[in-house]
Amino acid sequence: MILIEILRSILEVILGIAVFGLVAVGVSFLILIVINIIELATGKRWREPVPPLKLSDAELPHVLVQIPAFNEGKIAADALFAAATLDWPQDKLHIQLLDDSTDETSELAEAATQQLRAQGFDVLHIRRDDRDGFKAGALAHGMTKNDAPIVALLDIDFRAPRGWLRIAVPYLLADPKAGFLQSRCEFSNYRTNWLTRVQGLMLDAHYVMEQATRYRAGWLFQFNGTGGLWRRAAIEAAGGWMGDSLSEDLDLVVRAELAGWHGIFLMDPAVPGLVPDRLDHWRVQQRRWSNGFVQVARKLLGDVWSSDWTLGRKISASALILIQAFYLCAATATLALLACVVLRGFNIVPYLPMIEFLLILIAIVALSMTLLPYLILRRGSVWQYLTTVVSVPPMMIYMSVSNAPSILKTVFRGSRESFMRTPKSHQNAGTQEF
Missing domain, CATH: 3.90.550.10 (Spore Coat Polysaccharide Biosynthesis Protein SpsA; Chain A)
Known part of the structure; x- marks a missing residue:
């Protein structure tokens, strides 16, 4: 019994660290969302490209x-x-x-x-x-x-x-x-x-x-x-x-x-x-x-x-470079949570506040990051958007669990892998005739 308690405590610490990582990634996206809100409210963009040269x-x-x-x-x-x-x-x-x-x-x-x-x-x-x-x-x-x-x-x-x-x-x-x-x-x-x-x-x-x-x-x-x-x-x-x-x-x-x-x-x-x-x-x-x-x-x-x-530039650069830590954190949090629930006799109640917080954060980030581009680019109806956006979180969790072992190996060993090309679908690529 004591060993189970110790194991559960260790897993809950791991869970807490993974959740902190997820929140950090979420906050980095929330900052981008806030910047867009400020720009929309003020009607002024923070930065525009230098006007292009006119060249013969x-x-x-x-x-x-x-x-x-x-x-x-x-x-x-x-x-x-x-x-x-x-x-x-x-x-x-x-x-x-x-x-x-x-x-x-x-x-x-x-x-x-x-x-x-x-x-x-x-x-x-x-x-x-x-x-x-x-x-x-x-x-x-x-x-x-x-x-x-x-x-x-x-x-x-x-x-x-x-x-x-x-x-x-x-x-x-x-x-x-x-x-x-x-x-x-x-x-x-x-x-x-x-x-x-x-x-x-x-x-x-x-x-x-x-x-x-x-x-x-x-x-x-x-x-x-x-x-x-x-x-x-x-x-x-x-x-x-x-x-x-x-x-x-x-x-x-x-x-x-x-x-x-x-x-x-x-x-x-x-x-x-x-x-x-x-x-x-x-x-x-x-x-x-x-x-x-x-x-x-x-x-x-x-x-x-x-x-x-x-300091601000260093933090923002680090947020970009470390963005793929999301996959490792999501996989770790998912597996640690499941193990903790099992060790508690399948009692999920102690973890509900954390789960609810994460679900709210995910919903805010997913909707705020995807809805505006969908509307700006006129991708389709609101119904089509909703049926697609609900697939994003489960797909990200699947990808996290699938890729986490390879990511973890690279974190600790800096493994040098072969460049695996992504297969292309020729019929969709488009052609030009001469």
């Missing part, structure tokens, strides 16, 4: 478009054709397919490359002997083949609007200390099934509420690895792309900010791509992101706190 074609810089690929099949060729439709002077547009494939993708990509080169486009199909550094290694290798001052990144399933560069590049050039620009991403297959609808809701909240608000507040925010631009000077000042994290994009952003650069977030035009339409594919993607964030935290959190940033 002769003044436009050379732009390198990099498209990483690994065993993507025909979608790789489609990505090349889509990049060639971008409205930019042909002699200043340089396209690279960074192809680490081990299947028939390379043959299809080479055929598309030759077709575009015959039409006068500067397209390179770049192959490496190995996948050293994964995506980061491919991006770094590609940059050695071209010296364009602006680098645009597009994942294989993203199709930038024709006028994207014309709009985005002048914003980046207008701010001399802007190291990168992140465009809002759309997801063209978000109506495919319940899983894509849930992801669409969450990702709309990420871009409209989290990314945009962090930018307006002057805080560190993510580069999402696609649908964005980088200044070559900022990449080089930060030490270049590094392959020691599965979240090479966040890693570069933090290092660039420490080197004195900052980012710009652009709501429009959005760059459409795809979300995983199968649960196992989504789990792979989320696990990669979670482990990558932990690796960045292990690597750079100390540098953030030893920097000359203000």
